[in-house]
Amino acid sequence: MNAESLDGRLLFAIPKKGRLYDKCISLLAGADIQFRRSNRLDVCVVLNHPIALVFLPASDIPSFVGKGDVDLGITGHDVILESRMDGLVTEVLRLGFGKCALQVQVPETGSVKTVDDLAGKRVVSSFKHLSADYFDAVDARLQLSQENKTKIEYVGGSVEAACALGLADGIVDLVESGDTMRAAGLHPIATVLETEAILIKSNPPKHPHLVPLIELITSRIAGVIAAGKYVICQYNISRDKLAAATVITPGRKAPTISPLEEDNWVGVSAMVEKNNSATIMDELVKAGAEDILIFALNNCRV
């Protein structure tokens, strides 16, 4: 591939590996963004849109987007805040995956029990700025002098080993299931940030002529995300019970109500949140609904 083949294309950064990679690839498939990535190549053109995908480390994506080197990107909210690209990056869409928390962790068996105990000691993290912001506030509250302030040390990975190695009294790192933390004999004492994957774009756009394409891609991705969140609930109910049932399934705008051949009966169809669908079905049964069906959505625009 040469530079000319990227001319005029929207550059879209995707994490090249790690926790967000697989979800990003299925989002692209759901949005019908077709590509063939040659082995080890980090830039590839999209076959059915004037887009090129750029596969980058998740933590580099905010600065690429902020500097306008790429137009659009997906990465974690944690690394967006850590990159200090405030104002140069616009959050377009929260994607609902890559959910985890940035937490302050200390050895389970040690003498440090609270954040105040840890203040003034040594903290190791890959999130140097977010950790410094957090402990600056703690140090200020405890009125620690300059020389007694918490010492934040950066490491690029394997942060959880720092306490066992005697390099730190506490760490600040990401936690999802907690397995990594527990395996290292650590436990959380505070949450700095809850995070998830986010679609971001350059602010201001470096290539204004690409704004309509960014909007199209955003709408497609929003459709894929919404399709994962909602299901269609369909049921039959007699007209006298309809008002109570539609309170349970109000739909997004309104439920679709169709008359049935059977006198006084209607069929109702409405989008409901997937996570609540079992409770909604229970309530519909109580309200007198029959033949309640739930259908998965493949894709949608809502």
Ligand SMILES: Nc1ncnc2c1ncn2[C@@H]1O[C@H](COP(=O)(O)OP(=O)(O)OP(=O)(O)O)[C@@H](O)[C@H]1O
């Ligand atoms: N355990 C996790 N559960 C959910 N999301 C996570 C988890 N760990 C990280 N993330 C999210 O994925 C992003 C990338 O983290 P990941 O650990 O996959 O990085 P990586 O690409 O392997 O880079 P590195 O080489 O720095 O570890 C994080 O910034 C965070 O938003």
Ligand SMILES: O=P(O)(O)OC[C@H]1O[C@H](OP(=O)(O)OP(=O)(O)O)[C@H](O)[C@@H]1O
């Ligand atoms: O609470 P858990 O479910 O155990 O997840 C937390 C771990 O996940 C991430 O690392 P990852 O496993 O992606 O590898 P990395 O350390 O190489 O980034 C993160 O840095 C934690 O170490």
